[in-house]
Amino acid sequence: MKIWVPMDSAAKALGSDEVAEAIRIEAEKRGVEVELVRNGTRGMIWLEPLVEVETPEGRMAFGPMSPADVPALFEETHPKALGLTEELDWMKRQTRLTFARCGVTDPLSLAEYEANGGLAGLRRALDMSGEQIVDEVKLSGLRGRGGAGFPTGIKWDTVRMAHADRKYIVCNADEGDSGTFADRMIIEGDPFCLIEGMAIAGIGCGAVQGYVYLRSEYPDAIAVLTRAIEIAREVGVLGDSVLGSGKTFDMEVRTGAGAYVCGEETSLLNSLEGKRGVVRAKPPLPALEGAFGKPTVVNNVISLATVPVIFEKGAEHYAHFGLGRSKGTIPLQIAGNVRHGGLFETAFGMSLGQIVEDLGGGTASGRAVKAVQVGGPLGAYLSPDQFDTPFGYEEFDGQGALIGHAGLVVFDDTADMLGMARFAMEFCAVESCGKCTPCRIGAVRGVETLDRIAAGDAAAIPLLTDLCETMKDGSLCALGGFTPYPVMSALRLFPEEFGAVKEAAE
Amino acid sequence: MRHSNPTPDEIRALIDAELHREGPLLPILHAIQHAYDHVPEMALPLIAEALNLTRAEVHGVMSFYHDFRKAPAGRHVVKICRAEACQSMGANALSQAVLDKLGLDWGGTTADGSVTVEPVYCLGLCACAPAAMVDGKLIGRADAARLAAELEGAA
Numbered sequence: 004m005k006i007w008v009p010m011d012s013a014a015k016a017l018g019s020d021e022v023a024e025a026i027r028i029e030a031e032k033r034g035v036e037v038e039l040v041r042n043g044t045r046g047m048i049w050l051e052p053l054v055e056v057e058t059p060e061g062r063m064a065f066g067p068m069s070p071a072d073v074p075a076l077f078e079e080t081h082p083k084a085l086g087l088t089e090e091l092d093w094m095k096r097q098t099r100l101t102f103a104r105c106g107v108t109d110p111l112s113l114a115e116y117e118a119n120g121g122l123a124g125l126r127r128a129l130d131m132s133g134e135q136i137v138d139e140v141k142l143s144g145l146r147g148r149g150g151a152g153f154p155t156g157i158k159w160d161t162v163r164m165a166h167a168d169r170k171y172i173v174c175n176a177d178e179g180d181s182g183t184f185a186d187r188m189i190i191e192g193d194p195f196c197l198i199e200g201m202a203i204a205g206i207g208c209g210a211v212q213g214y215v216y217l218r219s220e221y222p223d224a225i226a227v228l229t230r231a232i233e234i235a236r237e238v239g240v241l242g243d244s245v246l247g248s249g250k251t252f253d254m255e256v257r258t259g260a261g262a263y264v265c266g267e268e269t270s271l272l273n274s275l276e277g278k279r280g281v282v283r284a285k286p287p288l289p290a291l292e293g294a295f296g297k298p299t300v301v302n303n304v305i306s307l308a309t310v311p312v313i314f315e316k317g318a319e320h321y322a323h324f325g326l327g328r329s330k331g332t333i334p335l336q337i338a339g340n341v342r343h344g345g346l347f348e349t350a351f352g353m354s355l356g357q358i359v360e361d362l363g364g365g366t367a368s369g370r371a372v373k374a375v376q377v378g379g380p381l382g383a384y385l386s387p388d389q390f391d392t393p394f395g396y397e398e399f400d401g402q403g404a405l406i407g408h409a410g411l412v413v414f415d416d417t418a419d420m421l422g423m424a425r426f427a428m429e430f431c432a433v434e435s436c437g438k439c440t441p442c443r444i445g446a447v448r449g450v451e452t453l454d455r456i457a458a459g460d461a462a463a464i465p466l467l468t469d470l471c472e473t474m475k476d477g478s479l480c481a482l483g484g485f486t487p488y489p490v491m492s493a494l495r496l497f498p499e500e501f502g503a504v505k506e507a508a509e
Numbered sequence: 510m511r512h513s514n515p516t517p518d519e520i521r522a523l524i525d526a527e528l529h530r531e532g533p534l535l536p537i538l539h540a541i542q543h544a545y546d547h548v549p550e551m552a553l554p555l556i557a558e559a560l561n562l563t564r565a566e567v568h569g570v571m572s573f574y575h576d577f578r579k580a581p582a583g584r585h586v587v588k589i590c591r592a593e594a595c596q597s598m599g600a601n602a603l604s605q606a607v608l609d610k611l612g613l614d615w616g617g618t619t620a621d622g623s624v625t626v627e628p629v630y631c632l633g634l635c636a637c638a639p640a641a642m643v644d645g646k647l648i649g650r651a652d653a654a655r656l657a658a659e660l661e662g663a664a
């Protein structure tokens with residue numbers, strides 16, 4: 004009997020270790036031989052711990068499981084049987100390209116990785132020139148999934164063409180945005196995919212060393228990826244001669260140290276070099292002068308983990324998904340006060356309302372949705388009035404919002420929007436690197452101004468608006484520059500909570 | 510329980526083990542904190558010497574990052590997520606209840622040295638909020654009773 008129990012952090016946080024242990028004990032008691040695989044998560048977090056059992060028809064899902072539900076797994080029927088995993092609505096409706104293997108395979112089995120399409124992309128890339136590799140990425144239309152949406156191929160080309168004795172591929176795994184967990188999920192559930200993507204990037208751009216800057220808040224992801232890199236090195240996927248090609252690429256995990264601003268690429272590079280994680284002014288672009296002063300590709304986890312499938316299936320296959328200039332798929336992360344929270348990979352273009360109401364099933368509390376914050380702590384709040392907006396870079400821009408790393412946090416009608424605006428400023432003040440004044444001082448003034456407004460001083464509202472303009476225009480990076488998004492959107496959507504008379508705010 | 514008063518040689522050994530890396534300062538600070546639950550003051554000049562930096566530079570780096578502690582934390586560390594997704598599921602009330610019960614402020618340690626409560630901004634458990642961590646064990650859909658039970662189990 005083969006049984007899968009996820010070892011993803013979210014599954015563990017909901018008790019999957021205890022369920023796995025109960026299965027071991029129960030199997031022994033019954034004298035049943037069980038092959039227990041600890042897989043990644045399928046992304047249906049509301050069903051975790053989600054246990055799967057192999058049957059002649061396919062993998063059968065059970066969840067959410069508790070240790071008390073385990074004995075029935077060995078019986079004819081089970082009250083928590085959900086049917087075949089692949090037939091579940093949530094699974095069937097997805098286009099899983101980047102996350103194709105996540106939750107399916109044993110994350111640390113390279114054999115299973117290969118049996119499910121892994122390494123095919125790298126093998127193909129090894130037969131191509133650097134220029135061909137970069138062209139393939141350009142053709143796919145892949146844009147940075149970290150938030151800015153910059154075309155990945157163009158970045159790679161700049162590094163490829165730069166002359167230097169050493170170049171780097173740096174993976175930004177400092178996934179600090181609330182509501183996002185796609186990076187964590189793929190690193191824990193399919194780490195070889197990131198390794199393969201980085202190797203392709205390295206070979207395409209002529210870089211021999213990669214670093215994954217991974218936040219310290221993700222200890223499980225650090226452990227899984229570190230182990231996966233060791234395995235890849237042992238069998239020659241990494242090292243002096245990648246898959247026997249004679250080309251070199253190796254990589255290392257670097258642990259962050261709890262500074263949100265290090266998700267900004269230039270702060271990240273400073274941190275990697277062992278400096279304070281302050282933002283660098285651009286130019287020079289990191290592509291020309293990045294890590295240790297050398298040409299460096301800095302890409303997000305999901306961008307890099309999407310590279311293998313682009314090479315395996317071809318750029319055109321990838322590019323035919325999507326909407327307008329937002330090509331391919333995006334892993335939506337549905338979080339917060341929502342009934343069905345989890346990760347759903349789909350082509351761009353679904354409407355916000357469909358995501359929240361249809362996929363997410365509305366709020367967990369059963370109350371009305373009040374607002375959805377998209378794109379992390381620097382993303383705008385959107386109200387149900389904007390639910391028609393299709394999920395795409397340009398479409399969200401048109402609403403004064405951003406999709407960022409595609410995390411969506413749902414709030415019900417009890418949310419205190421003035422409080423959320425204050426939190427945004429407070430967070431910016433705590434996490435500001437201190438390099439530029441609009442962010443460092445502006446955020447502190449923002450908290451004070453919101454406190455005045457909370458105390459009933461409506462005259463402070465224009466001051467807040469003004470301050471937000473200054474932060475937006477004058478900050479060096481997205482931390483100070485985008486904090487006004489949540490603040491101003493909260494004010495615009497819910498002026499009455501800021502004590503403003505409706506027409507004054509409109 | 511690991512001891513928290515290392516000798517200079519013990520620190521030097523940890524430093525040396527990381528020196529082969531490019532940009533070794535953060536790995537060194539992590540290694541020391543991992544071994545002694547904080548980065549003792551006496552380590553700073555040793556690091557500075559090994560990396561050819563000033564002591565002020567090392568201090569500047571260490572103090573920039575929230576992770577590094579100047580003194581050991583309590584025997585148990587509770588981290589509660591304060592970020593938005595967790596707030597949407599009642600994280601503010603949860604942390605208030607925990608802090609009030611222990612008579613602490615964020616970052617504080619109980620008088621008997623048993624518990625430290627720290628804020629964290631997102632553990633990547635935003636789809637099963639509110640989230641917390643007790644001595645490295647992750648807890649989703651946390652509530653005050655569950656955290657208290659974890660602490661009791663860990664005591």
Ligand code: FES
Nearest residue numbers: 590595632634635
């Ligand atoms: S916001 Fe709390 S875990 Fe992500």
